[in-house]
Amino acid sequence: MRRSAAIIAVLIMLLTVSSCANSEKTAEFFAMDTYMSVKAYGGGDAVDEAEALVFELERKLSITDGLSEISAVNEAGSAQVSQETAELVASALGLCELSGGALDISVYPVTRAWGFTAGEYRVPQEAELEKLLRLVDYTKVKVSGDTVSLGEGMLIDLGAVAKGYAGDRVTELLRSHGVKSAIINLGGNVQCLGRKPDGSRWKIGVQDPAGSGYVGVIEAEDEAVITSGGYERFFVEDGKTYWHIIDPSDGRPADSGLISVTVVGKSGLACDGLSTALFVMGKEKAAGLWRENGGFEAAFVTENGDIIITEGLSGRFTTSGGRKVSEVIRRDEN
Ligand code: AMP
Ligand code: MG
Numbered sequence: 001m002r003r004s005a006a007i008i009a010v011l012i013m014l015l016t017v018s019s020c021a022n023s024e025k026t027a028e029f030f031a032m033d034t035y036m037s038v039k040a041y042g043g044g045d046a047v048d049e050a051e052a053l054v055f056e057l058e059r060k061l062s063i064t065d066g067l068s069e070i071s072a073v074n075e076a077g078s079a080q081v082s083q084e085t086a087e088l089v090a091s092a093l094g095l096c097e098l099s100g101g102a103l104d105i106s107v108y109p110v111t112r113a114w115g116f117t118a119g120e121y122r123v124p125q126e127a128e129l130e131k132l133l134r135l136v137d138y139t140k141v142k143v144s145g146d147t148v149s150l151g152e153g154m155l156i157d158l159g160a161v162a163k164g165y166a167g168d169r170v171t172e173l174l175r176s177h178g179v180k181s182a183i184i185n186l187g188g189n190v191q192c193l194g195r196k197p198d199g200s201r202w203k204i205g206v207q208d209p210a211g212s213g214y215v216g217v218i219e220a221e222d223e224a225v226i227t228s229g230g231y232e233r234f235f236v237e238d239g240k241t242y243w244h245i246i247d248p249s250d251g252r253p254a255d256s257g258l259i260s261v262t263v264v265g266k267s268g269l270a271c272d273g274l275s276t277a278l279f280v281m282g283k284e285k286a287a288g289l290w291r292e293n294g295g296f297e298a299a300f301v302t303e304n305g306d307i308i309i310t311e312g313l314s315g316r317f318t319t320s321g322g323r324k325v326s327e328v329i330r331r332d333e334n
Contacts, residue, residue, distance in 0.1 A: 023041070023042060024039060024040070024041050024197075025039070025040055025043070025044075025045075025046075025047045026038065026039040026040075026047065027047040027048060027050060027051040029051050029054070029055075031051075031054045031055055031058050032054070032057075032058050032062070032162060032163055032166065032186070032187065033064075033187075034163070034186065034187025034188070035187060036054060036184075036185060036186045036187060037184070037185045038050045038051065038170060038174075038182065038184050038185075039182060039183050039184075040174050040179045040181070040182035040193075041179065041180070041181040041182065041197045042178065042179055042180065042181070043174055043177040043178060043179035043182070044177070046173065046174050046177035046179055047174075049173060049177075050170045050173055050174060050184075053166075053169055053170060053173055054166050054170065054186070057162070057165070057166050057169065058162075058166075060081075060082060060084070060085050061085065061088070061158050061162050063108065063117060063155075063157050063158075063159070064117065064118075069081040069082060069085045070085070070156060070157070070158060073148045073149075073150065073156065074108075074150070074155045074156060077149065077150050077152070077154070078147060078148070078149035078150065079147070079148060079149075080146050080147050081146055081147070081148055082146065083146055085148070086143050086145070086146045086147070086148060088158065088161070088162075088165055088269075089105070089141065089143050089148050089156070089158070090143045091161075091165075091269060092105050092158060092160075092161050092269075092273060093105070093138055093141060093143070095161065095269075095270065095273035095274065095277065096138040096273075097138075098277075098289070098293065099273070099274070099277035099278075099280075099281065099289065100281075100285075101138065101248055101249070102247075102248070102276075102277040102278075102280035102281045102285075103160060103273050103274075103276055103277035103280070104136055104137075104138045104248040105138055105141065105156045105157060105158060105160070105161075106135070106136050106137060106138050106140070106141055106150070106154050106155065106156050107136050107157070107246050107248045107251075108155040108156055108157035109132045109135045109136065109153075109154070109155050110124075110129065110132050110133065110136060110246050110248070110251045111157065111159075111244065111246050112155070113128060113129070113132055114242065114244075114246070114253075115235075116233060116244045117157075121235035121237070121242070123237055123242065124251075129250070129251035129252070130251075132251060133248075133250075133251045135151075135153050135154050135155070136154075136248050136251075137151065137154075140154060141154070141156060160228075160272065160273060160276040161269055161272045161273045161276075162272075163186040163187060163189045163226075163268075163272055164189055164191075164224060164226055164267075164268035164269045164270070164271055164272025164273065165268060165269040165272070166186055166268075167184050167186050167189055167190075167191035167224055167226075167268035167272075168191070168224075168267060168268040168269055170184050170186075170191070171184065171191050171193050171268070174193055175193060179193060179194075180193070180194045181193060181194045181195060181196060181197050182194070183202055188207065188227055188229075188232065189224070189225075189226045189227070189268070189272060190202075190204045190220075190224070190225045190226070191223070191224045191225075191268050192204070192220050192221065192222065192223060192224075192225075193222060194221065194222060195221050201219040201220060201221045201316075202219070202220050202221065203217045203218070203219055203220075204217065204218050204219075204220055204225045205217050205320075206218060206225075206227060206260070206262050206299060206301075206317075207227065207229065207231070207260070208301075209229045209230065209231045209259040209260035209301050210231075210259060210301075210305065213320065213321065214320045214321075215301055215307055215319065215320060215321075215323055216299070216307065216317050216318055216319040216320050216323065217317070217318050217320065218262070218264060218299070218313065218316060218317050219316040219317075219318075220264060220316075222266070223264055223265060223266060224263075224264070224265060224266070224267065224268035224271040224272075225262060225263075225264050225271075226262065226263050226264075226268065226271040226272050226275045227260055227261065227262040227263075227275060228245060228260065228261050228275035228276045228278075228279045229259065229260035229261075229279075230243035230244075230245065230253070230254075230259050230260070230279075231243075231259070231260070232244065234253075241253075245276060245279050245280060246280075247280050248280070254279055254280040256279065256280060256281060256282030256283070257282055257283065257302050257303055257304075258278075258279055258282060258283060258286075258300050258301065258302055258303070259301050259302065259303050260279075260300070260301040261275050261278045261279045261286070261298060261299075261300055261301075262275065262298065262299040262300075263275040263278065263296050263297070263298050264296060264297045264298070264299075264312075264313065265295055265296035265297065266295070267295075270295070270296065271296060274289075274296060274298075275298075277289075278298060278300075283300055283302065283308060286298065286300065287310075287329045290310050290329065291331055297309070297310045297312035297313045298310050298313075299313055299317060306326035306327065307319060307323060307324070307325050307326055308325070308326055308327045308328075308329060309325055309327075309328055309329070310328070310329045311328050311329065311330045311331060314328055
C-alpha cells in the first residue's frame with residue numbers, strides 16, 4: 001500500500017512539474033507608448049516580473065516623464081544617473097558612431113519640433129530646423145562614470161533603442177527564471193527566447209509597411225527581430241507624409257527610399273539602434289555597414305515595394321501574398 005501511494009505521489013509530482021514547464025502565461029500592457037506582450041512557457045510569475053521591469057525601465061528612460069533619469073540629464077545638461085542608464089547611453093553612442101551619425105540620440109530637439117513627442121504635429125520652417133540642427137551632435141554627449149552630460153542646449157532621447165534594450169532585459173529575466181520558450185512583443189519589436197514549445201522555430205511576421213498584413217515571415221530562435229517603419233508614426237499635411245524617423249543630416253523625415261527595415265540578431269539593443277540607423281542610411285549604405293560588421297541580418301522594403309534581404313536570411317525568410325524577394329545582398333559583392 002505504502003509503495004503504491006509513494007508511486008502515485010511521484011506521478012502527481014511529475015505531472016505537476018511537466019504541466020508547469022509547459023504552462024503558458026501572458027502579460028499584456030501598454031508601456032513606452034505602445035502595446036506590449038510577454039508570453040512565456042513555464043516560469044510561473046516571471047511574466048509579471050517582466051511587466052514590472054518594463055515599467056521600471058520606462059520610468060528611467062522616458063523623455064515624457066519629467067522625473068526620469070533622461071529628463072534629469074536634459075533639464076540640467078548633466079546629471080548623475082543609474083549605472084544601467086549610463087551604460088545604455090554609452091552603448092547607444094557606440095551605435096551612433098557605428099552608423100556614422102545616421103543614428104543620433106541627440107536629434108531630439110528636431111523630433112520634438114516636428115511634434116512627434118507630444119503628438120502635436122507640424123512642419124517646421126527651414127530656418128528653425130537649421131537652428132535646431134546646430135544642437136545635434138552625439139559626439140558632444142559624454143558618459144563619465146555614472147554622469148551623463150550634454151553640450152549647451154542639447155537634448156537626448158533613447159526612443160530608438162529603448163524597446164530593444166527592454167527586450168534584452170526581459171529575455172534575461174525570463175531565462176533566469178528557467179524559462180526555455182518565450183515570445184516578447186514590444187510594439188512590433190519581437191524578441192524570442194529559445195524555440196516554440198513544439199520545438200519548431202518562432203515565425204515572426206514582417207508587417208507590410210504599405211498596407212495591412214505581412215510582407216513575409218522570418219524564422220527565428222533566441223533572437224531579436226526588430227522593425228523600424230515609416231508607418232509606425234506619421235502625419236499627413238498637404239498630401240505629404242511625414243514620419244518619425246529623422247535624418248540627422250537635414251532634420252527632415254528620412255527619405256532614403258526605404259519604408260521599413262527589419263534587423264535580426266542576438267542583441268535587441270543593437271538591432272533596435274541599427275533598424276533606425278539603416279532606415280536613415282538607405283539600402284546602399286546599409287549594405288555597406290552590414291558587409292563591414294557581422295552579427296546581424298536585415299530585410300528592407302523599398303518605397304517601390306521591393307523586398308531586399310541580406311544573404312543570412314535566405315532560407316528563413318518566406319514572402320507572403322505572392323510577393324517575391326527582389327534582391328539578396330551578398331557579402332562578397334561591392
Ligand atoms: P525606432 O522606432 O526604433 O526606429 O525609433 C524611432 C524613434 O527614435 C523616434 O520616434 C524618435 O523618438 C527617435 N529618432 C528618430 N530619428 C532618429 C535618429 N535618426 N536617431 C536617433 N533617434 C531617432
Ligand atoms: Mg530602433
